[in-house]
Amino acid sequence: MTLDRPSVFDALVVGGGPAGLSAATWLGRYRSSTLVVDAGRQRNLSADHSHGLLGRDPTTPQELLTDAHAGLEQYPEVMLRHGSVTAVHQSDEGLFRATVDGAAVFAKRMVLATGMRDQxxxxxxxxxxxxxxxxxxxxxxxxxxxxxxxxxxxxxxxxxxxxxxxxxxxxxxxxxxxxxxxxxxxxxxxxxxxxxxxxxxxxxxxxxxxxxxxxxxxxxxxxxxxxxxxxxxHGHHPLNVLGHQLGCRLDHEGRIAVDDFQLTSVDGVYAAGDITAGFQLIPVAMGEGTTAGVACATSLRGDSGTSAASRPE
Incomplete structure (x- = not known):
């Protein structure tokens, strides 16, 4: 990506699977400066093929990621970085400070797409x-x-x-x-x-x-x-450490609760994909990521993209 790193990103997307990359794509289309941090441990990478994706059934998980990365190249506002986010907190002013491989990164919004780990x-x-x-x-x-x-x-x-x-x-x-x-x-x-x-x-x-x-x-x-x-x-476990650090409400299975716009109980924090409740399928993750990306982008210009009645409490 060619974007010079801003002092404060509009959005930090944690997780570079189908949900996170879909969110980043739509943030890019809204010209929001976005950093995607991906550890490269998507749960389906061992699969020979992914199925049920309209227009590309079957494909391999790696082909899907490669094509998604190539698609992001058209959005200079989006940066993709291999790494891990180990800590995050929100200031009293609402700004997020995340630790990315030991370095501090600041963002106005966050999208959590950290997924699941299977036992x-x-x-x-x-x-x-x-x-x-x-x-x-x-x-x-x-x-x-x-x-x-x-x-x-x-x-x-x-x-x-x-x-x-x-x-x-x-x-x-x-x-x-x-x-x-x-x-x-x-x-x-x-x-x-x-x-x-x-x-x-x-x-x-x-x-x-x-x-x-x-x-x-x-x-x-x-x-x-x-x-x-x-x-x-044998069970699967939501990777919800960052959501827990931010104080996001979790459901009884440890997944992050969201409203119809993928907004969590914490202002400015969105979540999408397997970390939230619902079908754990790639097409669903893409749709949730799209919703999160658009809602996140529009919130930056003052449109909350949600109603108070639908917010998780």
Whole structure:
């Protein structure tokens, strides 16, 4: 980017995934001086392809980011920097001071698009298969499991519903219990059995077969549970440290609460993407980022872009 760094940016966007880059694009279109700080750890980078994006289905996560970066080049007001924001606070006058890799950056507005981190299973061969035939998002990748046998790993009360969702595509679903020391109770077994989901007791130990040609999951003790793809649900965690520092209201799952214009409970702070409630899908993140970017830009000229009645309290 060619913009000389201003003493105070109009907006600081934290996170360079689909939500953050969409926000930055629209801030650029409103000619707002914008700094995007991206640590480069988007949760879907391991996936072979991203799906469901109008006009480019499929694409790879890296292609999507590369094209978005190229698009930002037409907006000299926008600067993109690889790095991390480790601390932020708001002055009494409303100005934000952020620490970016040890240096102070000042901005009139902030857009938080820091996303989620998924809890990954401890499974031999996991990283080689992740994104090819091992996934965490049924909505994102379930279509590619159509007419195949799917193995589900995970724990918690939500797991039966998670496994049942995969029946929209898979010809058979098998759920392995005890992957982290927890088991499925009798009530859950009855629900799963009624849906035709096979429950296999044991601890998943390793993936068997090369990436793209998965044969199944080997249990501790040697048994092979056959399957073509694996989906897992061990939990995910909002990256909400900066929102917490700023005093943004969080929901019961730790995600940042926003109004219809992606404005948080803190004046001047917007949030978009997986860090907020709702579907965790790239097209949704792009839409939320667009809303945040436009609302943020218009607020700089005195239009709040929100109503008091809709604000999270």
């Amino acid at each position: 990954l299973p401890e499974l031999a061969g996991f990283h080689a298969h992740y994104g090819t035939d091992v996934f965490h998002c049924p909505a994102c990748d379930g279509y590619n499991a159509r007419e195949q046998t799917v193995i589900v790993l995970g724990s918690g009360d939500q797991l039966p519903a998670y496994a049942a969702e995969l029946l929209d595509w898979a010809v058979a679903v098998r759920m392995i219990t005890g992957t982290d020391g927890e088991s499925v109770d009798d009530e859950q077994r009855a629900v799963l059995g009624g849906q035709g989901i096979e429950v296999v007791d044991g601890v998943a130990e390793a993936l068997v077969g090369p990436p793209g040609s998965l044969r199944g999951v080997r249990l501790a003790g040697g048994r092979l549970v056959e399957g073509d793809q694996v989906f897992f649900s």
